[in-house]
Structures are given as structure tokens and as C-alpha cells.
Amino acid sequence: xxxxxxxxxxxxxxxxxxxxxxxxxxxxxxxxxxxxxxxxxxxxxxxxxxxxxxxxxxxxxxxxxxxxxxxxxxxxxxxxxxxxxxxxxxxxxxxxxxxxxxxxxxxxxxxxxxxxxxxxxxxxxxxxxxxxxxxxxxxxxxxxxxxxxxxxxxxxxxxxxxxxxxxxxxxxxxxxxxxxxxxxxxxxx
Ligand SMILES: [Zn+2]
Ligand SMILES: [Zn+2]
Numbered sequence: 203x204x205x206x207x208x209x210x211x212x213x214x215x216x217x218x219x220x221x222x223x224x225x226x227x228x229x230x231x232x233x234x235x236x237x238x239x240x241x242x243x244x245x246x247x248x249x250x251x252x253x254x255x256x257x258x259x260x261x262x263x264x265x266x267x268x269x270x271x272x273x274x275x276x277x278x279x280x281x282x283x284x285x286x287x288x289x290x291x292x293x294x295x296x297x298x299x300x301x302x303x304x305x306x307x308x309x310x311x312x313x314x315x316x317x318x319x320x321x322x323x324x325x326x327x328x329x330x331x332x333x334x335x336x337x338x339x340x341x342x343x344x345x346x347x348x349x350x351x352x353x354x355x356x357x358x359x360x361x362x363x364x365x366x367x368x369x370x371x372x373x374x375x376x377x378x379x380x381x382x383x384x385x386x387x388x389x390x391x
Contacts, residue, residue: 205330205331205334205336205355206306206330208306208307209326209327209330209331210355212323212324212326212327213324213327213328213331213353213355214353215245215247215320215323215324216268216324216327216328216353217351217352217353218241218245219241219261219265219268219320219324220265220268220269220272220350220351221350221351221364222241222265223265223266223269225349226349226350226351232258232261232262234258235253235254235255235257235258238253238257238258238261238316239253242316247316247319247320248300248301249308249310249312249313249319250316250319251313253316256315257315257316257317260315260316260317260318261316261317261320263317264287264317264320264321264324267283267287268287268324268325268328269351270283271283271284271287271328271340272340272341272342272351273342274337276337277332277335277337280328280332280337280340281329281332284325284328284329284332287321287325287328288309288321288322288325288326288329290318290321291310291311291314291317291318291319291321291322291325292311292314292318292322293309293310293311293322293326294309294310294311294312295307295308295309296308308323309322309323309325309326310322310323328340331353338359339353339354339355339359340353341353341354341361341362343362343363343364343366343369344362344363345363345364345368345369348363348364348366348368348369350364350366350369351364352364352365
């Protein structure tokens, strides 16, 4: 799969962003500018000027649109969404080796608003996934009461659950208990 390290980093920010939504957490995880600012710092998003209420609204809207990409049933539908997300952001691809990183491409326009910055970077990361024919790696957790999304970068695309501690472990425990119960149900000869 032709997914670069930079794309992987962007996909990780994408997943973190999508999993802040109220439909995932039961409550909005980015309710105000302080939370949004903490997200920017935590995800090491560079070249962001001070945030305003417009940024918060734009990021919430973008998050909804990005999540729709995970719900598409075809690459055509996903491509259409990604194209419109990226087009609305306006991109100016440029090479950079800022902060000691290797040379990589920034797609966001310099000092773009946070929403446009994320739309360009995360939209392009999704574009690379689609271009590689890997839309099915964009997954929603299969745990019954979990709405988190993740990108399955495992070699054999076998991941079914998000990496929240509860999902993977809880289901392993449930499967273990079920096996134990059925073992106990077998009458010993
Ligand atoms: Zn960079
Ligand atoms: Zn989950």
C-alpha cells in the first residue's frame, strides 16, 4: 500500500478529530476554543494563528463532512465528498522541512484558518487512501455500542475494533467468557 508516513500522521489526526463528536462520545469533546486549542497543540498542528468562534464552527462542520466519507459505500461517492472538501479549502502544495522533519508536502495554504488547514491536509490523506484503492480501511468500530471510527492499517485489513481500551479488550473478555460458558455446558463424560 502506498501510504506515506505523513499520510499516516494526517489519518491519525483525522481519527482523533472524528472521535471528538457528540454522537461518538455522548458529549461534544470540542465544546469551546480552549478544547479546540488543546486539540491543535496535542495533535501538533503547525502554523495555526489564534482561534476564533468561526474556527470552532468550521471544524465542527468539517468533522461532520469527513465522517460522511467513512459512511460511503463506494469509492465514487467517497471521492466526490473528498473532492468537495479539498476544493472548498483551497490548497497550495509546498515542500517543507520545518522543525527538523524530513521533506514533506504541506497542502494547506500558509496561515489558513484551522478548518481550511484540516480540510486540505485530512482531505488529501483520504485522497491518498482512495487512490490506493483502500477505501475499505476506513472503518467504524464493530463493537455494538461504539461509534468511533478508525483507519485499519494492518497488513491483512483484519482490524474490527477501535483502539479505545474498552472496545478491543471488552470484546476479548466477552468472547473468552462465552467460550468458558460453552465449555462448562459440555457435560464431562
Ligand atoms: Zn509538516
Ligand atoms: Zn470501539
